[in-house]
Amino acid sequence: MSKIRKKFTKEERLEIVKQSFEPDHQVADLADRYGISANTLSRWRREFREEHGLQAQGQGIKIMSDEERKIASLERQLREMQLERDILKKAIGIFSKADKKSTNS
Incomplete structure (x- = not known):
């Protein structure tokens, strides 16, 4: 048997939502x-x-001022540059190890 659904008026719905x-x-x-x-x-x-x-609320939507947007953009750029720097440091380390091996032969 199906359950009988109660119909709510608009006012009742509004009160429940509130x-x-x-x-x-x-x-x-x-x-x-x-x-x-x-x-x-x-x-x-x-x-x-x-x-x-x-x-x-809580959907990750944040209203930011122009200054906050600028700061967020600069922080994002900083993270990208730090990542690039770290990659280059590792690459230099790898290539310098290869050079040392070839000179010892």
Whole structure:
């Protein structure tokens, strides 16, 4: 037998979604309390964020100022240059070992 689904009004959905954004509530717990699946509640949350132009937190999306973007770019370039330097140091070490072997013969 199939389970009878409860239909929620827009106001009820909105109240459940608002509760789910509170830090002391878990999505799975609220879904169990209201008899819906966690996927359904997640979809309602996503729709709410899209309707209100909100970004999900913890998604790795960070709004940076121009200075922060410049610093991040310079740090990325620094890491690349350090990697290149380390590769060149290893190459010099390899080639200098080869030169020493050929002169000892």
